[in-house]
Amino acid sequence: MSSADRLPIRRALLSVSDKSGLIALGQALVTHGAQLLSTGGSARALREAGLPVTDVSDHTGFPEILDGRVKTLVPQVHGGILGRRDLPEHVAQMERHAIAPIDLVCVNLYPFAATVASGAGWDDCVENIDIGGPAMVRAAAKNHDHVAILTDPGQYDDLVAALNAGGTTLSARRAWAAAAYAHTAAYDSMIATWFAQQAGEAFPPALTLSGQRRELLRYGENPHQQAAFYVNGDQRPGIATARQVQGKALSYNNLNDTDAAFEAVAEFDRPAVVIVKHANPCGVAVADDLEAAWAQALRCDPVSAFGGIVALNRTLDAATAERIAAIFTEVIVAPDADEAAQAVLARKKNLRLLLTGGVPDAAAPGLSFKSVAGGFLAQSRDAGRVTEPELKVVTKRAPTEAEMRDLLFAFRVAKHVKSNAVIYARNGATVGIGAGQMSRVDSARIAARKSEDAAQAAGEGTALTQGSVAASDAFFPFADGLESVIAAGAVAVIQPGGSIRDQEVIDAADRAGIAMVFTGMRHFRH
Template identity: 65%
Template sequence: MTRPVHITRALISVSDKTGLIDFARALAARGVELLSTGGTAKALRVAGLTVRDVSEVTGFPEMMDGRVKTLHPVVHGGLLALRDNPEHVAAMKDHDIAPIDLLVVNLYPFEATVAKGAPYDECIENIDIGGPAMIRAASKNHAFVTTVVDVEDYNAVLAELDANDGATTYSFRQKMAQIAYARTAAYDAAVSTWMAKAIEEDTPRRRAFAGTLAQTLRYGENPHQKAAFYLDGSNRPGVATAKQWQGKELSYNNINDTDAAFELVAEFPTEQPACAIIKHANPCGVATGKTLAEAYARAFDCDRTSAFGGIIALNGTLDEATAKEIVGIFTEVVIAPDATEGAKAVFAAKKNLRLLTTGTLPDVKAPITTFRQVSGGFLVQDKDNGIITEHDLKVVTERAPTDQEVRDLLFAWTVAKHVKSNAIIYVKDGATVGVGAGQMSRVDSTRIAARKSQDMADVLGLAEAPVKGSVVASDAFFPFADGLITAAEAGATAVIQPGGSIRDQDVIDAANERGLAMVFTGMRHFRH
């Protein structure tokens, strides 16, 4: 079963005809008989190749608009027969079934059909049946049959044939079978996921996830962990679709942090230049400005220490002036929708800095399903697309926030969505001035954020910490008044929080006693 198998007969039926003619010619030149169906057979004949129709072999024409053409014992017998089993060999002889040594199939373009927004019936018609059936049959019988499902493997097949006098080795057929089963699994996952959405089934009994390898990573979060990066086929603008202009390969942590940075900066409209600086998936500075250079400078001044070696995301075209500001310190990655030639020239001198451009920003309102693995299963949920506007705010204190405070409160609330819980964010004039993230106590986050603001005052030589006169956002309610009191003592003048604690009145009373304005959103932004 593990011996090399010479390729004498191939069945080719492909939707994606990239590289088809050259591959088929190379097979024919090696004496391989070509069987084919429909459009593939036509393309081969037009190219001057000799090809035999599957319908001629089966004795049945293609029917039902091509739905039935390869679902026949002559085809599947040729793929499934064990060549070293006397009963199988006898059955092949009795029923005039010839062996098929090589199957080349890529499936109807279902994913592409869904991606273009095709109607339900068109999507259904692009669900391949015969293709997956043949792929599974040939892959099961990899002891004798070589299965090819990806155009990028054509050259590997030819190289294998050249290296083995027209045969394929067992290990090669095993590898190709694994690739083939992964393809049909991904295809079925795409179909089942689409259909669940189409029929509004939010929690289907079984859930399948699939991805295509984009990059084998040197290691994961730590050097002793193996890792890889897979694409989900959604083409959502971001690190997965970006063009890298310079710098070494992205690492596992680079990819994770860059995604966090770009998703945050996408929250701001393009007419409002914005910059987010991320470290370990948490913002260490976020700001808007009249220009991207100003936005970057203001974000940098939130926490210059943490910004070192960070990830920078911009919501507009990176220009030369902004690039010159950025190269002032070591930065791992810069991601933006686009970059000018002048900006690229500035970065060219920093060979280790990765520059990524995406062409556009992701739609922060688009429905996305996220999942996280836990021992023995997956947690699945909708992406946190919650957005609060001024009209959603409920003033709960005696003093209402000023117009400027409202703008800063909404800014702080937007950032809070992207900070690990417990999250506390101080903001002044459209820029973060203190970020407290990931603490077990909300009071500790409040204190840490204020302390960072004081540290920056010392670095910048300011008379007082920027947190004085700021507003503060809490991603979840204050369970006690102590967190709010700590923020007030730090200098905050207004608060935005979800509300909903059994001690809300205690917190409101504490705010009124100190002259703070406070608004409730009715929405929480936990990010664990």
């Protein structure tokens, strides 16, 4: 592009809450002959850096009023931004009213999200709702044929490069305008969400979602699909907060599976390991330490664990890292890893290690979403948990204390397995997992068969399900599902109950002499 096709910047309005890079930008603008207009803290910072700056109130001849609520909402500012330089009538009106053109607007908005996150009260949050800033941003973005709009310090280097080349290009101004509208849309979305929360509305009449693109991904679930990863500012520990210490770039499926694994491992208070393959746990265990938990989780299904995702709820240590690194693993995610563990994993250059800085609260409220044609479904996160006092023993035999611990463990695992789900567990570890089948009987049988395979791999003579407990994510509609569980060797069962044939299922349990408890809560996961 020739210099004749570029627009110079003769006058720039800089008013930012994030002062990162402001001085360098101001220096570049002054070097290229631009007049600087500014307000408040931005003007003070520029002036202290020795740069010539004109306060907006001096430029407009109108003082800041109402505690600074009105300072840029005046014709001298908005006329300078919105006036079209290619229309003689606009130029004439600007001259008649002494409105000077503004060629660059650099604005980022009051820190509303940070104010809310700090726990500030209602009045402080409302005062941090920016009015003049979004108005200037939207005005400049609308008039992008003549005005450049910057809303992110990450854009400053591109602006400086444009100045060095003779001015801004139309393509750059359009790109910045698109980013500006996304910026104000996200800002308004945060405010609308906060107001709805304050009013106690989980599902307001209008719900907007916003996110910042973290990265473009190589492809989606399949190579012919495009994909990207967006973050929404939620500080819940997980893949959005994680620091990738090593390894190749994460794929769409890696991110999806890692999220599933880390949310599952957060269910447990004791040291825990979850191995996930294709978004389903294939091994889960709790123990006194991570190394023991890993061994028990791997024992459940060592075949599926190959190429899986491993999540831990404690700081990863070197001994556990050595054990995990012994098999091909795509991703390890943990709240932290000590230096020795990181050194062990560094030998596996392609293995991705993610450190999240914490473990999410499995019981915390929140929303989850699923797209459908023409819209999306929204629901509260499945934060449900049952405890022993909430269980109802429905059989003649009650579970033993050890069985009760395993029943509660298995039901928490079932919450993270695709429906229909049947889980076998023993001594704080899964020993068989059946997932995603159309029939609950099939899930029970698949889990039992995989347990037999695991027993053979471990050199054990009987299926791991012998003497285990079983969990079902929803009720058994017929006794045949329970009978499959009994045939696999389970001695106690946990299920929601609520079927019209509950009594038939209870009778089958009593005939077999097993214990069964109802939770009154199901965990469908589709």
